[in-house]
Amino acid sequence: MITPATQADLDVVHEQLGRIPRGVVGIAARALDGTPLVVATAPRLPDGTPFPTSFYLSHPAYVAEASRLEAAGTMAEWTRELGEDADLAAAYANAHRDYLDRRAALGRLAGTDDVPEIKDFSAGGMPVRVKCLHALVGHALAAGAGVNPIGDRAISLMTGVPAPAQASATGAAVPDPTVAAPASDDDARAEAASSAVRVAAIDCGTNSIRLLIADIAAGRLSDVVREMRIVRLGQGVDRTGAFAPEALERTFAACEEYARLIADHGAQRVRFVATSASRDAANREEFFAGVRERLGVDPEVITGVEEAGLSFLGATATLGTGQDAPAAPYLVMDLGGGSTELVTGTREVDAAFSMDIGCVRLTERLLRSDPPSAAEVEAAQAAVDAWYDRALETVDVSGTRTIVGVAGTVTTVAAAVLGLEAYDRAAIHGARLDLDDTVATCAELTAMPRAQRAGLGFMHPGRVDVIGAGALIFSRLLQRISAQVLAATGSAPVVMASEADILDGTALRLGQD
Structure with a gap:
């Protein structure tokens, strides 16, 4: 039963979510002491946005x-069970x-x-x-117990949650999970989980747009969802100074x-x-x-x-500690579609510089042939050298x-160096x-x-045309940096290669706010 949301309720929900709730119709479930557990939300928000949750x-x-x-992997396990148990599937x-x-x-x-945009689309993966x-x-x-079998099952496995003040769909009292559930096997993990905040970070670059939904607790990040789409937002921006209509259309899609994923999770x-x-874009x-x-x-x-700072935070947060951890100081190289950042530091950033060279920008400017000519490669290397000299x-x-x-060029090159048949x-x-x-692998990719x-199993289709330029940048910078370090230190x-980057840094920073 939906009960009205008082101003006191809205204040509590604001504190629970860390933001002002939108489109509230009422409170759909409360604890025994009246504290809101679930907010009932209008299917269309006041700004016109469809809202399926x-x-x-x-x-x-x-x-x-x-x-x-x-x-813990329950979603994959229960999805498989839905395919095997006809009664469960029917109830779902x-x-x-x-x-x-x-x-x-x-x-x-x-x-x-x-709201026709979400017609027949419920939530949580149903049906x-x-x-x-x-x-x-x-x-x-x-809805009360007996309506959603997967939701009921999840609640039965929870610990430390307040009992809901409602009856089941059949009239029976809902069991109090705080009494019936066994104690956690790992009290420290449970304590950390209770303070987790769920965040969604989106990184929109020149070539790709990526989403990370994660739980942040005690400064550590646990993935919930990671998605990446090649939208090439920066298509032609270097030449025209504006976003192309088709690039905007891909990005908005x-x-x-x-x-939808953010709302679902x-x-x-x-x-x-x-x-x-x-x-850089005028529009x-x-x-x-x-x-x-x-x-x-x-x-x-x-x-x-x-x-650069967010990339450094994301890349270094997962490097680990102990004997097997890589030695500091670090240089994080974030090689993107329109720019490449160089960031030095140990625990925090010491210095950073952003160079206006990236795999898309360099492809459109200098590596237009397929495959690039020797003259184009020479000109591209000179451009990288000029920017690196400025960075120094x-x-x-x-x-x-x-x-x-970090970023897609580097991880794709790493897949090639490792001899992977598919991206892993x-x-x-x-x-x-x-x-x-x-360096040898980069040269092969540039000339290919x-x-x-x-035809390479690990190659994303959206990187095929720009990986040559990205590999050239990566190789040239590695050679120059390594030569300078060797001359200065003797080693x-x-x-x-790291899969953690600006996206992870953005999520971690969001969890600290």
Whole structure:
């Protein structure tokens, strides 16, 4: 039963979520003491945005426990079970229909029209998959026990959550999970989970737009969702000075997809950072408005130095400690589509410089042939050298002991160096790359015709045309940096590839706010 949301309720929900709740119709579930557990939300927000998550889980204890269960792999396990258990699948399908009926009732209560954009789309993966326990638990608490079998099951496995003040769909009292559930096997992990905040970070660069939904607790990041789409937002910006209409269309389509994922997974804080291409485009206000309309947040066009700092935070946070950890000082190289950042430091950034060379920009400017001619390669190397010489006025690389390369160009080159048949994030992250092998591999990728690159099992189709330029940049910088470090210290630096970068740094910073 939906109960009215008082101002006191809204203040509590604001504190629970860390933001002002939007489109609140009422409180869909409460604890025995009246504290809101689930917010009932209108299917269309006041700004016109369709909002599929009608029952938004807000109580931190429930949010943390849902995150813990998701991290334990329950969603994949229960999705498989749906394919094997006909009775469970039928009950789950009924829950899907119940969700749609309740959303329609919320729409009538809120005075909104039908929302065709989310017609037949419920939440949490229903009716055939388990994709977000937060949405399913929210539905189960709002509807009462016996309606959503997966949501009920998740609640039965939770510890330390307040009992809901409601009866089940059959009239029986809902069991108090704080009494019935066994104690956690790992009290420290449970304590950390209870303080977790779920964040959504979006990094929109020249070539790709990426989403990370993660739980942040005690300064550590646990992935919930990672997505990447090649949208080539920076298509032609170097030549025209403006975003192309088709590039904006691709980017906005990705934003709409990400908005649904963010809503499904109940992110409490969202940040959208835009990098090189967005700093340069004359029609960026059109881009800002489109993002704001779809995601409800304002894009932040960060400077090259800010980008460098976030990349350093993300890349170094996962390097580990102990005997096997790479030696500091670090040089983080973030090789993007429109720019490349060099950042030095140990625990914090010592110096940073952003160079206006990236795989898309260099391809469009200098490497236009397929494959590039010797003259084009020579000109591109000269351009990299010129920018690196400028960087040295700001960044002292001579003391570097570990070079950490991040972003898609570097990880794709790493896949080639490692001889992977398919892209494998786990194998790439933290891989140590032999300098000579890496330089040779980069040369092969740069000289390789695009049709041949496209046949490589690890190659993303959206990188086929620009990986040659990216590999050239990576190789040239590695050679120059390594030579300087060797001359200064007598030993060459270790070269590593990292899957953690500005996206992880943005999420970590968001979790600290």
